[in-house]
Amino acid sequence: MIKTKVTEMLDCKYPIIVGTMANITTPEFVAACSNAGACAVLASANYRTPEELREAIRRTSSLTNQPFAVNINLFPALMPQDKLEGFVEATLDEGAKIIETSGHKAPEHLVPKFKQGDAIWIHKCAGVRYAKKGASLGADIITVVGYENGGATGILDIGTLVMAPSVVDALDIPVIAGGGVTDGRGVAAILALGAEGVIMGTRMMATKECPIHDNLKQAFIQARETDTSLVMRSIKNTHRVWRNKAAEQIIELESQKSSLQQIVQVASGQNALKMYREGDLDAGIVSCGQGVGLVKDIPTVKELLDRIMKDAEDVIQKLGIISK
Ligand SMILES: Cc1cc2nc3c(=O)[nH]c(=O)nc-3n(C[C@H](O)[C@H](O)[C@H](O)COP(=O)(O)O)c2cc1C
Structure with missing residues (x-):
């Protein structure tokens, strides 16, 4: 022990x-x-x-x-x-x-x-x-x-x-x-x-x-160590998240120097809840570490x-x- x-x-x-x-x-x-x-x-x-x-x-x-x-x-x-x-x-x-x-x-x-x-x-x-x-x-x-x-x-x-x-x-x-x-x-x-x-x-x-919804658990056990990204650095709130459509959308918004409001609209807790509760995997962003690639x-x-x-x-x- x-x-x-x-x-x-x-x-x-x-x-x-x-x-x-x-x-x-x-x-x-x-x-x-x-x-x-x-x-x-x-x-x-x-x-x-x-x-x-x-x-x-x-x-x-x-x-x-x-x-x-x-x-x-x-x-x-x-x-x-x-x-x-x-x-x-x-x-x-x-x-x-x-x-x-x-x-x-x-x-x-x-x-x-x-x-x-x-x-x-x-x-x-x-x-x-x-x-x-x-x-x-x-x-x-x-x-x-x-x-x-x-x-x-x-x-x-x-x-x-x-x-x-x-x-x-x-x-x-x-x-x-x-x-x-x-x-x-x-x-x-x-x-x-x-x-x-x-x-x-x-x-x-x-x-x-x-x-959280089983869809998200299944997605995590399929994910590789390369499947995360850093987002929201442009609004001084850097987070490592699972790279889904919503994360890619934020990366795109940041590259266009979009406003905080536009970014937060995608990154909102309400959107994350849709993923957690309904299993809609692209509804929002979810925090996720590189270790996800080791989860089987x-x-x-x-x-x-x-x-x-x-x-x-x-x-x-x-x-x-x-x-x-
Ligand atoms: C889905 C998710 C949500 C998290 N939410 C918060 C949070 O609200 N506040 C916070 O301080 N840390 C939050 N964290 C960070 C964790 O508390 C912890 O520091 C982190 O997960 C450890 O790294 P690992 O994911 O690589 O194990 C979150 C992490 C994940 C994966």
Whole structure:
């Protein structure tokens, strides 16, 4: 059994964080992942008001007695920033003590609330300088993702193999790293780079419990590692997504220097929901990491996590034997 500072601090069985995914990490899916040994992150961006988030946390707590985190989304395009304090208060009131923030800027104004609420604050970012800023503000753990990452990749374009150890070396607090991890080899590699935990998103979408349409799961298991693209860099919101018609449309709009409104019209959450709920694969864009090329089946979350951790242990053991 692999134990790390992160499994200790978060009190989870496996050093795996199931990354927050808007409209996907719902109470049911978070509970399934946490029950299977990971620490999953509920997406507060799924909810419009603190009351809705409160209900979702209650629902999650009713489905699992294992640890889960709540993501507070700092991307202004995804979450009205004047609501953040209410979201944090609702989270702490409901007894959820692991808060993850992700977005453009570490949330200095929220830190006193995290500390007064006795929360473990994880800040997710995509660069050494942002990691240092989060740590200097009092983050307990930094999560860092590299260029392979599904979703927001930031502006630096540094691969996970360089990003993770750079951040580990720059900080004296535990680091969770990811971007491109889909199997036990990836988990072992991230731990070898000095991180104490591994974040995964894309891989978790091809699981039985993931609340997306089967068409999308099937598309992911057919996809290759070359089937993603970066979009929305022109509007300072770079995301790695699965390259479908909507992604190609955005790439075309960006090459024509189209307006933010024209791009957001294609990239809207409503369009993504059509993909997730109706299985209309070209309705919108969906975040997706390069690791999608390694995804080949649709197991249950428990089957997947048990397999990944067993493989990680095997890899580590094998490397130990080789080095003797
Ligand atoms: C479909 C999808 C939606 C995501 N939504 C968010 C989000 O709303 N906020 C966020 O901070 N990260 C989001 N992410 C990023 C994940 O939390 C995680 O950092 C990422 O998936 C890890 O990289 P991987 O996909 O290569 O495993 C999303 C990722 C995916 C695949």
